[in-house]
Amino acid sequence: MNTSTPPRPTHAGHVEQMAERLWSAVSAADEYAATELVLRMLDEGAAPESVLLDVIARVQGKVGEEWAANRISVAQEHAATAINDRAVAAVSVHPAARIAATRGRITVACVDGEWHALPARLLAEVLKLRGWRVDYLGAQVPTPHLIAHLHSTRADAVALSSSIATRLPAAHAAITACQAVGVPVLVGGAAFGPEGRYATLLGADAWAPDARAAADRLTGVRLPMPHSDHQQFDDLPHLADQEYTMVARSSATLVRTVFTALEDAFPAMRSYSELQRERTGEDLAHMVEFLATSLYLDDEELFTSFITWTAQILVARGVPAHSLPPALDLLARELKDFPRAAGILQAATHTLTTAPTTAAAGNTA
Template sequence: MSRLATAPGDLLAAGEQYLERIGQADEFGAVDLVLGLLGDGVPAESLLLELIAPAQRRVGELWAANRWSVAREHGATAVSERAIAAIAAKARPEPALGRITVACTDGEYHALPTRLLAEVLRLRGWRVDFLGASVPGPHLITHLHQTGPDAVALGCALPTRLPRAHATLTACQAVGVPVIVGGSGFGADGRFARLLGADGWAATADAAADRLADTGLPAFPSPRDTLAHLSDEEYTLLTRRRGDLLTGAMATLTAAYPPMAAYTAQQLESTAEDLGHILDFLSAALYVDDTGLFTDFIAWTTGVLLARAVPANAVKAGLRIFHDELRDFPRARLMLIQAIEAAHGADVELEI
């Protein structure tokens, strides 16, 4: 029986120490901690999934609550990457299974969860080619031709990357390589993985490893005509008009939301970024025809902005501007109406 099973309290306490060290960008301290636990008999997979992964989720929560800066969050993630590398260097099982290519979809830079998957697969006996963040689809296909893997594991943390993920997984399948996908971008229940025709989906790294080892791929059949809604061209037209919509929204919002008159240049830049994210998530929701994808994002981002003293009215004002501008986009307008309601419901203090 592993130490994880016999002394979970020890690992929980170690998790608090680990979070403290990565929060201080203490690379040596974090690496010493995980290697010490590994030497004490804690399984490498447990360290990856029960120590490092929860700490990184906590890092995200602390950033969302405005308790950690972006710089501190980035520093903590960089230290975790080194800790993962240190564990991988110590635990080197001989490959006994097939070959898996692991990559983040094009435009996806949240690589740490996908790196965790790569290391879990290595520990389970797979030969793994980890290609890292934001791998362009054509280059991934070239790699598949050169290496001939048994499957591709594709990570996507942000739903805004789903259209590119769809193109990539379709291209992989076209050259005869099945694709298992994961990451929050595909939905907590994997519904977007099914919609876009992935051969398999897993919520966690260990679940993905189990599926690949026990059942292989494909795990469910590719859908047919599930993207028929794209024939209305709302997604295509919205993506083409993104720049003009963003410019117009900034001008209109300045007049509609008086506090913006006193914004600094940095605050104006942040506002433009927030409006851009709204358009990107709206585009993704149109692509998969899922209003919940958009309203969940609006509720979350409203909470994040509240933690930074930006009232929900600012979010709702931006949503109304886009609603009024997109007069010929019935699906988008309906999503925006429901998003305004979601922002209103999220008009509470964010507590972490």
């Protein structure tokens, strides 16, 4: 049975049309229409890999864009993602997708704490189409369980997925643990930054920007065997200053302290509804979590990018972005004895007060 890369549709316009039809079904929460559409495409001769990556993955990308623009709710985003997951399942059981496993064995998993499983699921299905035997472990896989699985299966490689940067410390632990048992690791997902900058920093054996590129990489030259004496903290000597550890351990206290002080620093908060106060607390928790991750990586750009994105999300939801600098100032006050943290917070405040989008947003109060 042929296990080479399946052909892609020759007509880009047709792919675009099918993606638009799937989006219509997904946005209407019509699971039956979505699955019928992808099955009909396969019946008509579309390549399964293209249906997965050029249609379903494209629509999932639009789901994220619509949520960020506040055009769909969190509940609608979850429903749409669940329908896309069902569409992937429909493709996987279609006769056109039944390819004999003639290569090796690969474990595909999300790092501990990572709930966005669809990118990993798409990769797992594409690898099956390329002739691999795949163990798909799904979302939020604790590292000890992942290692136990590798011991029992003797996988040729592990593909780890993470979409959220705050999961990178857990990803680093998983990468190091897999390499310690002699299994090379390919990583992917938005968490690893532009061009996979954090993949290199955390010692991964390979990185890929998307499922098709990951499958190409794994199907091409064999990943190098990792060095067994590699240690997790060999990659990040700056962690010796303990700033990451202290901020991570005190995160709950930091959030409570800043939340309480924010009512005086940002008086508009006093008139917030209970729901608005709850969301403010969530935003502060995310802020501290991203700060800790930036300290882990020693990369202030990660935090400034998060703050800029947060400002844009707030504006899309009608919340004035000028509520962010007071929170950053209060956090900096609490962390005045932590030089790296103070520098990161100062850079984020500067970015917020000089960025055109944020400056405009500050006038919407």
